[in-house]
Amino acid sequence: MNIVSKTDALMTLIKAVQTRLWFEKTLQHSITALWGSAFLLLLLGLINIFWIPLSNGLTLFLPLTPLVLIPFFIIRSHPNLALAAKTGDHWFNGQSLLSSAVEITQKEKKLTPAQMLVLHQAEQASIQWRSLLKNPQRSSLPTGSSILLVALISGVSLILLPSYLPDTLLLKEKTNNDLLTSENSLIETKKIITEINPPHKQDFALLLRQSLQQNKTQISSENNATLIKKSELKANHNLPLLELDVPTNEQQLISTHAEPIAKIPSANTQGELAGTAPPAPDKQKQHYSKTMKFNSKTSLEIKLLTTADPKIKSGAGVSTLNNFAPAALSEKHIDRTHTGKTKIKNIYYSHLPPALNHYIGRYLHALNTNGKNQTGGIQP
Amino acid sequence: MNASQNDFSGQVERFKTDATQLKQTLEKAIVGQPQLINEFVTAILAGGHVLMEGLPGLGKTHLTKVIAGALGLTLSRVQCTPDLMPSDITGSEILLTRPDSVAQSFEFRPGPIFSSLVLVDEINRATPKTQAALLEAMQENQVTHAGNRYPLPRPFWILATQNPIELEGTYPLPEAQLDRFLFKLKVDFPSADALTQLIDLTLDEEPANRITTVLDHTRIENMMGLCKEVVIASEIKQAAVALILATHGESPDAAIAATAKHHIRYGASPRGLQSLLRSARVQALCDGRAHVALEDLESVALPALRHRILLSLESEMTGTNSDSLLKEIISAWKRHS
Numbered sequence: 001m002n003i004v005s006k007t008d009a010l011m012t013l014i015k016a017v018q019t020r021l022w023f024e025k026t027l028q029h030s031i032t033a034l035w036g037s038a039f040l041l042l043l044l045g046l047i048n049i050f051w052i053p054l055s056n057g058l059t060l061f062l063p064l065t066p067l068v069l070i071p072f073f074i075i076r077s078h079p080n081l082a083l084a085a086k087t088g089d090h091w092f093n094g095q096s097l098l099s100s101a102v103e104i105t106q107k108e109k110k111l112t113p114a115q116m117l118v119l120h121q122a123e124q125a126s127i128q129w130r131s132l133l134k135n136p137q138r139s140s141l142p143t144g145s146s147i148l149l150v151a152l153i154s155g156v157s158l159i160l161l162p163s164y165l166p167d168t169l170l171l172k173e174k175t176n177n178d179l180l181t182s183e184n185s186l187i188e189t190k191k192i193i194t195e196i197n198p199p200h201k202q203d204f205a206l207l208l209r210q211s212l213q214q215n216k217t218q219i220s221s222e223n224n225a226t227l228i229k230k231s232e233l234k235a236n237h238n239l240p241l242l243e244l245d246v247p248t249n250e251q252q253l254i255s256t257h258a259e260p261i262a263k264i265p266s267a268n269t270q271g272e273l274a275g276t277a278p279p280a281p282d283k284q285k286q287h288y289s290k291t292m293k294f295n296s297k298t299s300l301e302i303k304l305l306t307t308a309d310p311k312i313k314s315g316a317g318v319s320t321l322n323n324f325a326p327a328a329l330s331e332k333h334i335d336r337t338h339t340g341k342t343k344i345k346n347i348y349y350s351h352l353p354p355a356l357n358h359y360i361g362r363y364l365h366a367l368n369t370n371g372k373n374q375t376g377g378i379q380p
Numbered sequence: 381m382n383a384s385q386n387d388f389s390g391q392v393e394r395f396k397t398d399a400t401q402l403k404q405t406l407e408k409a410i411v412g413q414p415q416l417i418n419e420f421v422t423a424i425l426a427g428g429h430v431l432m433e434g435l436p437g438l439g440k441t442h443l444t445k446v447i448a449g450a451l452g453l454t455l456s457r458v459q460c461t462p463d464l465m466p467s468d469i470t471g472s473e474i475l476l477t478r479p480d481s482v483a484q485s486f487e488f489r490p491g492p493i494f495s496s497l498v499l500v501d502e503i504n505r506a507t508p509k510t511q512a513a514l515l516e517a518m519q520e521n522q523v524t525h526a527g528n529r530y531p532l533p534r535p536f537w538i539l540a541t542q543n544p545i546e547l548e549g550t551y552p553l554p555e556a557q558l559d560r561f562l563f564k565l566k567v568d569f570p571s572a573d574a575l576t577q578l579i580d581l582t583l584d585e586e587p588a589n590r591i592t593t594v595l596d597h598t599r600i601e602n603m604m605g606l607c608k609e610v611v612i613a614s615e616i617k618q619a620a621v622a623l624i625l626a627t628h629g630e631s632p633d634a635a636i637a638a639t640a641k642h643h644i645r646y647g648a649s650p651r652g653l654q655s656l657l658r659s660a661r662v663q664a665l666c667d668g669r670a671h672v673a674l675e676d677l678e679s680v681a682l683p684a685l686r687h688r689i690l691l692s693l694e695s696e697m698t699g700t701n702s703d704s705l706l707k708e709i710i711s712a713w714k715r716h717s
Binding site for chain 2: 086096097100103113114116117118
């Protein structure tokens with residue numbers, strides 16, 4: 001008896017199940033590979049943002065390696081007839097009918113009445129189940145696809161975003177080619193100062209006050225401002241210096257107890273302190289500075305350069321630094337390059353109010369690019 | 381569909397109808413125990429012996445009387461007590477003196493075991509020696525007495541009842557004897573609704589007396605013969621083997637394997653595998669199928685295996701239940717099948 005001729009519908013169904021199963025396994029392997037890629041993308045993106053700047057080519061192509069394995073899995077995951085029959089039973093609640101029938105077609109030559117009945121029942125059921133297979137109830141999109149998509153986009157964004165962010169928000173290590181000239185830096189600094197004009201002054205002052213309130217509890221006695229002696233600054237290598245130029249009006253809004261320092265260390269270019277003779281104090285300016293130690297190796301000095309009348313002992317700048325800077329800056333914002341220079345980066349990720357970040361970011365940008373011989377703001 | 385197919389298909393349908401009718405008949409007398417009745421009928425149609433365990437008064441003996449009435453078979457009853465002797469079950473030789481002769485001779489008088497249906501009531505109250513008298517009858521369908529073999533009628537079932545082992549004055553059945561029972565059925569206490577229904581049904585008369593015969597001896601043998609035709613695919617056989625091995629701590633689920641190894645001293649025997657597949661075939665036919673499905677194995681696994689696993693001493697002392705342990709094993713087995 002020709003078994004195959006009597007099981008056309010059955011074998012058609014089994015082949016269809018086999019193909020669908022193969023497709024689903026391929027999809028499953030592909031999704032697994034995509035998850036691997038997304039994970040790598042995210043990892044490299046985070047490294048790129050927070051640790052070591054990586055080239056876009058490496059970070060975009062390395063995560064593709066899991067995808068290369070997909071064809072191997074496709075070939076390997078081709079199901080045999082028995083597995084297809086078992087899966088078909090599972091899909092259609094076939095109570096092992098397809099498994100039994102396929103085995104009979106493959107092994108038996110002389111059929112018993114029971115085997116013939118099983119084949120007949122399988123044939124009848126296959127016609128019905130074939131229509132079910134054409135209209136799958138399962139969702140076409142696998143579970144978690146939206147999360148996967150978000151992960152992929154996030155990973156790519158983390159890698160590509162730094163290239164497109166405006167300089168005010170991103171403090172990126174520049175190459176020699178794109179370093180700003182001192183002239184440009186001066187223009188940039190003046191622009192920033194211009195921005196802190198009456199329309200913005202009030203906001204900025206309020207933000208500083210807000211920051212003061214928010215961070216009051218975080219400040220310990222150890223974090224209080226310490227006056228920096230010239231000898232100490234000399235001893236500290238690569239000590240970047242940030243000066244914030246706060247207009248008088250804002251000083252008055254901020255009540256504090258800090259004291260001015262008498263001598264302000266000067267610094268040479270690219271973040272290294274010269275540490276020789278301090279600049280002659282400007283009659284219209286009062287300098288305040290603070291050193292924050294993040295760990296035993298890294299120190300950061302932030303100096304607030306005010307334009308107040310020296311007679312007004314407001315001390316606003318130091319107070320501001322005392323209160324917002326410890327919260328704003330942390331170890332992750334310190335970029336130690338291979339050349340041993342220490343720079344500040346990514347300050348915009350801090351929890352400060354956005355507007356405040358904006359101003360600080362502008363200063364830090366100038367600091368990191370070139371702050372040579374500036375007035376009124378940046379003195380690296 | 382050709383003639384032979386038609387014929388076989390008709391037989392399958394008839395099997396299903398008859399089995400359903402038998403269950404419905406039993407349900408008229410035994411209320412609130414549908415699962416017990418289903419498993420009981422499965423064991424009977426698979427030709428296996430049944431051990432029922434439950435507290436006194438739950439209808440174990442009653443069920444056997446009802447099945448005897450529904451099948452139109454003679455029922456012998458052996459009430460086990462500690463002083464019951466093996467010969468009280470198997471029979472004994474008595475000295476006969478013929479009236480016309482002075483010569484005397486011994487003649488074998490068959491005991492109650494020579495019957496198609498034998499109810500061994502409270503089997504665990506008999507001593508191990510008496511319990512062992514049933515071993516040969518259960519496995520080989522014969523009794524050997526004084527060097528002579530006496531075949532038992534076919535089909536032959538022993539329906540034994542026992543009280544929970546915790547009760548005083550009981551002798552636990554040896555593993556070799558337990559293994560010879562196809563199923564061990566647990567008779568649970570009926571629900572409130574079932575008890576109410578029971579009052580209406582049994583208060584004034586014995587429901588077993590109203591039971592009509594639904595199957596005759598020949599029909600039962602035909603049904604039992606049909607079970608042997610049921611197709612068992614290799615996948616099902618492998619699944620059954622996997623289930624037996626899982627009771628030996630060889631489950632694909634590592635956690636279950638570790639649990640089984642910790643709690644089970646001896647897993648199910650090869651006879652357990654046979655019992656599993658024989659009863660699964662009946663389940664398939666009762667469902668109108670000519671092939672065994674994984675679902676059939678699952679449905680019979682618990683009654684077929686619960687008396688075949690021997691718990692470790694530590695597990696017994698901590699009160700581990702073989703049923704809950706087996707349910708875990710079966711659940712894990714189903715996930716991996």
